[in-house]
Every structure is written in C-alpha cells, then in structure tokens.
Amino acid sequence: MIKYYAFFLGHMQSLLQYREAAISGTFVQVFFGLLRIYLLKAFYASSTLPPPMPFEQAVIYVWLVEATLRLAPFAPDTEIVREIRSGQVAYELIKPMDLYFIWLSRSLASKIAPTLLRFFPVAVISSLFFGFRGPSSGFAFFSWLLTICMAVVLSSVITNLLNISLLWTISGEGISQLMIACSYLLSGQMIPLAIFPDTARDLIRYLPFAGIIDLPNRFYLGELQMEHLLPSILFQLAWILLLWFIGYFILRIGLRKLVVQGG
Amino acid sequence: MSNIKIYFSFLASSVMSQMQYRASIIMLSLGQFMVTGIEFLVLLALFHRFDSLLNWSLAEVALFYGFIHVVFALADSLSRGFDVMPMLIKTGELDRMLLRPVPLLLQVSAKELTIRRVGRFFHGLIVAIWAWISLGIPFGFINILLIVWAGLSAFLLFQAIVILQATLCFWTTESIELGNLFTYGGVEAVQFPISIYPLAIQRFFLFIVPLGAVSYFPLVHLIGKQSVYSIPGWSVWIIPLTGWVFWLLSQWFFSLGLRHYTSSGS
Numbered sequence: 001m002i003k004y005y006a007f008f009l010g011h012m013q014s015l016l017q018y019r020e021a022a023i024s025g026t027f028v029q030v031f032f033g034l035l036r037i038y039l040l041k042a043f044y045a046s047s048t049l050p051p052p053m054p055f056e057q058a059v060i061y062v063w064l065v066e067a068t069l070r071l072a073p074f075a076p077d078t079e080i081v082r083e084i085r086s087g088q089v090a091y092e093l094i095k096p097m098d099l100y101f102i103w104l105s106r107s108l109a110s111k112i113a114p115t116l117l118r119f120f121p122v123a124v125i126s127s128l129f130f131g132f133r134g135p136s137s138g139f140a141f142f143s144w145l146l147t148i149c150m151a152v153v154l155s156s157v158i159t160n161l162l163n164i165s166l167l168w169t170i171s172g173e174g175i176s177q178l179m180i181a182c183s184y185l186l187s188g189q190m191i192p193l194a195i196f197p198d199t200a201r202d203l204i205r206y207l208p209f210a211g212i213i214d215l216p217n218r219f220y221l222g223e224l225q226m227e228h229l230l231p232s233i234l235f236q237l238a239w240i241l242l243l244w245f246i247g248y249f250i251l252r253i254g255l256r257k258l259v260v261q262g263g
Numbered sequence: 264m265s266n267i268k269i270y271f272s273f274l275a276s277s278v279m280s281q282m283q284y285r286a287s288i289i290m291l292s293l294g295q296f297m298v299t300g301i302e303f304l305v306l307l308a309l310f311h312r313f314d315s316l317l318n319w320s321l322a323e324v325a326l327f328y329g330f331i332h333v334v335f336a337l338a339d340s341l342s343r344g345f346d347v348m349p350m351l352i353k354t355g356e357l358d359r360m361l362l363r364p365v366p367l368l369l370q371v372s373a374k375e376l377t378i379r380r381v382g383r384f385f386h387g388l389i390v391a392i393w394a395w396i397s398l399g400i401p402f403g404f405i406n407i408l409l410i411v412w413a414g415l416s417a418f419l420l421f422q423a424i425v426i427l428q429a430t431l432c433f434w435t436t437e438s439i440e441l442g443n444l445f446t447y448g449g450v451e452a453v454q455f456p457i458s459i460y461p462l463a464i465q466r467f468f469l470f471i472v473p474l475g476a477v478s479y480f481p482l483v484h485l486i487g488k489q490s491v492y493s494i495p496g497w498s499v500w501i502i503p504l505t506g507w508v509f510w511l512l513s514q515w516f517f518s519l520g521l522r523h524y525t526s527s528g529s
Contacts, residue, residue: 047313174290
C-alpha cells in the first residue's frame with residue numbers, strides 16, 4: 001500500500017508544479033463558463049415552457065463544472081502512452097507491484113492535482129463577479145464533498161481503462177477523442193443534464209459519467225437531499241467496483257499477450 | 264516553380280504520407296465526425312427544452328453553427344505547422360528551413376494538411392446545407408458567392424490568429440496558450456448569432472477579434488433577418504475584408520518577429 005502511495009505522491013508533486021498552466025487555464029475556463037451562461041440566459045429568456053431548473057442554479061452548475069473540469073476522464077496518461085511506445089513499460093512489470101494499481105495511483109494524482117490547482121481560482125473569480133454561490137446548506141457541502149471524493153475514484157478507474165486500452169491501440173488518440181465527447185455530453189459538462197429531454201436525461205443518469213459531475217453538483221445545489229445520499233454513494237461505488245474488475249481483468253489478458261520488442 | 268505551386272506540392276506530400284496509414288486516418292476522421300456530431304446533439308437538446316433562442320429558430324442557429332465549423336475545420340487542418348513552432352525553434356529545424364529559397368511562412372503553413380479534420384468539416388457542411396434548405400434560401404450565384412466570401416474571410420482570420428500566436432514564439436520560445444482562447448473560444452462563441460450575447464462580448468467579436476463580424480452580417484443577410492446593427496446592405500460584402508486586413512497584419516508581424524529571431528543553437 002505504501003509503495004502505491006509513493007507513486008501517487010510523486011506524481012502529485014510533479015503535477016502541482018504546473019501553476020502557470022493553471023493560471024492561463026483559469027482564464028480560459030472563466031471565458032468558456034461565461035459564454036455558456038450567456039447562452040443559457042438567452043435560452044431562458046425566450047422560453048415559454050417551464051425551465052428544468054432555476055436560472056441561478058444553472059449558473060452555479062456551470063461554474064461547478066468549470067471549477068472541477070479536470071476531474072473528468074479525458075485521455076490516457078501521456079506518460080503511459082510514452083512508456084508503451086518506448087517499451088519502458090517492461091521495467092514497470094519487473095517491479096514487485098501490480099501494474100493496475102501503479103497506473104491507478106497515477107490516475108488518481110492526475111485527477112486531484114489539476115483540480116486542486118484550478119478549483120479555487122475559478123471559484124473565487126466566479127463568485128466575486130459572475131454569480132457563483134456557496135452550497136445551499138451544511139449538508140449540501142458535506143454530501144458534495146463526499147460524492148466528489150467518490151467521483152475522483154470513479155473517474156480514475158475509467159481513466160485506467162483508457163490506459164489499459166493502450167496495450168491494443170498504442171496511440172490512444174481515437175479512444176480519447178471518443179471519451180472526451182462522451183464525457184462532455186454525458187457527465188453534464190456541456191449543459192446541465194436536467195436540460196436534456198426527460199427520458200434521455202433519466203437514462204444518462206444511470207451511466208458512470210453522470211456520477212462524476214452531475215451527481216455531486218446536484219447535492220451542492222440542494223436538489224438531492226439526505227435520503228438520496230446513500231443510494232448515490234452506492235451507485236458510484238457499484239460503477240467503481242464494476243469498472244475496476246473489468247479493467248483488472250482486461251489488463252491480465254493484455255499482459256499475457258504482451259510482446260516486448262527488443263532492447 | 265512559383266511559390267503557390269510549391270505550397271500545393273508540400274501539401275500533397277503531407278497528404279500522401281498520412282495516407283500511408285489509411286485505416287487509421289479513416290477511423291480518426293469518422294471518430295471526429297461523431298465527436299463533433301455530439302456537439303450538435305447538445306444544440307438539439309437545448310432547442311427541445313426551450314423552444315427558441317430569443318428570436319432565432321433551430322435552422323437559423325444551425326446555419327451559423329455549420330458555417331463556422333466548416334471554416335474552422337479548414338483552418339485547423341492547415342495550422343499544424345504553427346502549432347509545432349516551439350518545437351521547430353528548439354530542435355533547430357527552423358534554421359534548416361531558413362536555408363531553403365522558399366519563404367518561411369509558406370513552409371510553415373504548408374507543413375501539414377491534417378486529413379482527419381474532414382470529420383468536423385463534413386459535420387459542419389451537412390448541418391449548414393440542412394439549415395440552408397430548410398430556411399428556403401435560394402441557391403443563387405450571389406448567395407453562394409457571399410457565403411464563400413464570408414467563409415474565406417473567417418478562414419483568413421483563424422489563420423491570422425495562429426500566425427500571431429506562433430510569431431510570439433520568436434520571443435518566448437514556449438507556446439502561448441492564449442491563442443487557443445481566440446480560436447476555440449471564437450468557434451464556441453460565434454456558432455451562435457453574436458447578438459444573443461451581452462454588448463461587451465458582442466463588441467469583442469465585432470471589433471477586436473472580428474470573427475463575429477465576418478459571420479454575423481453576411482449570414483443575417485442571407486437569412487433575410489433584421490440585423491440589430493443598422494448597416495447598409497452592400498456592407499455585407501465589405502465587412503469580410505477585415506479577414507484580409509488581419510491576415511496581412513499577421514504576415515507583417517511574422518516578418519517582424521523573424522527579424523528578432525536568434526537561433527536556439529541546437
């Protein structure tokens with residue numbers, strides 16, 4: 001366990017160095033957040049139908065999305081891509097450790113560090129100028145924090161599936177393209193899931209992506225209450241376990257047929 | 264051989280080298296077609312939930328959306344050389360390019376024609392054609408000429424932005440991400456009529472990065488809607504000239520940057 005923690009910590013520390021990138025990233029995210037909010041505002045202003053959520057809440061939702069943007073499972077770890085290309089992954093296999101958990105610790109760090117770096121600047125700027133508000137109650141804050149932690153793990157096991165797929169695809173370019181699209185659409189990053197047509201929305205909320213962004217956001221906004229907390233956590237946990245087993249199993253198969261080319 | 268001929272032969276060789284991996288290119292293009300298609304689903308979802316966007320219908324917005332995606336796909340497929348500018352400087356590849364008797368800017372812009380962008384291109388084209396037909400805009404010569412003229416202008420604007428961004432590398436060596444804010448941010452903003460935004464954002468895309476100006480006025484004219492800004496009818500032909508102006512400015516700035524360039528020495 002300590003060994004994996006060292007991997008996690010090492011990767012965390014190196015990722016936390018990218019502070020300048022986080023500053024320019026904050027600008028970009030605030031800009032995109034504003035565009036999204038003004039778009040929603042225009043739609044809200046013209047609609048005669050009852051809106052799926054009050055506009056103020058939609059604004060908070062958008063800012064939460066921007067602040068936690070880097071939580072989503074977008075692409076395989078670039079360093080693992082390089083390791084697989086160069087064959088360096090063979091050295092990882094020599095270590096008396098399980099490759100799945102080495103990669104998982106890296107994935108966890110690659111979700112937590114960039115999110116920590118960007119959350120606060122985006123949250124501060126948007127709450128000062130653009131209508132971002134704190135959680136609706138103490139319980140909302142507590143449950144949001146809890147579900148966000150689960151979301152980090154959930155996103156990491158999905159990212160790890162992408163890492164593992166590299167054993168077959170090598171470049172990972174196509175799969176990350178598809179993943180970015182799915183994640184944007186299905187996690188609520190593009191528009192709040194509540195805006196989708198009712199049946200589509202209900203179906204999407206069963207998918208793991210919804211558990212990463214949409215679910216924590218709904219606790220933050222106070223839409224989900226005390227009685228929803230346990231089922232929600234179990235929902236996230238079920239997906240974590242399922243995707244973990246799938247990843248672990250596929251990695252075994254992949255390693256069995258792995259050919260390390262030359263030295 | 265004239266420079267234009269060289270430009271196209273560079274691009275042709277880039278296409279041929281990518282076609283060596285035919286299956287991969289086809290899959291990546293299809294992938295991009297689907298990925299950009301997902302963006303359109305969001306537009307559909309929004310119109311399903313709220314029946315209109317201020318006074319704009321789905322088909323009208325789709326014309327803006329399709330137009331800018333087609334143009335951006337074209338511009339993006341030719342911007343690869345500028346994206347790798349920091350690498351060209353660091354590795355000394357740029358010094359080698361300077362030795363050739365062909366303008367540097369031409370070499371950089373012809374470095375690669377990224378084929379897989381056809382995914383976004385066709386996505387935009389299909390949406391735009393659907394919008395065009397369902398709005399009942401006649402397929403007359405003048406109308407086609409206007410949209411191509413506007414498209415060319417927006418294309419030059421996108422190119423100007425990446426050239427400006429790459430030029431900054433002569434001073435900083437590292438790449439500046441801020442340019443992405445104008446390209447990707449620009450696409451994000453002007454895929455809707457800019458009149459839906461608050462004045463500050465409208466003015467930004469009218470006067471500072473005039474992507475909004477070169478798409479909004481010609482398209483509003485084609486749809487036959489009243490523009491929020493009262494401008495004479497003939498000016499929809501003049502406004503796209505701003506793309507040319509920006510492009511020429513970026514050429515001038517690039518040559519200025521090149522004079523300041525000192526090799527990184529590798």
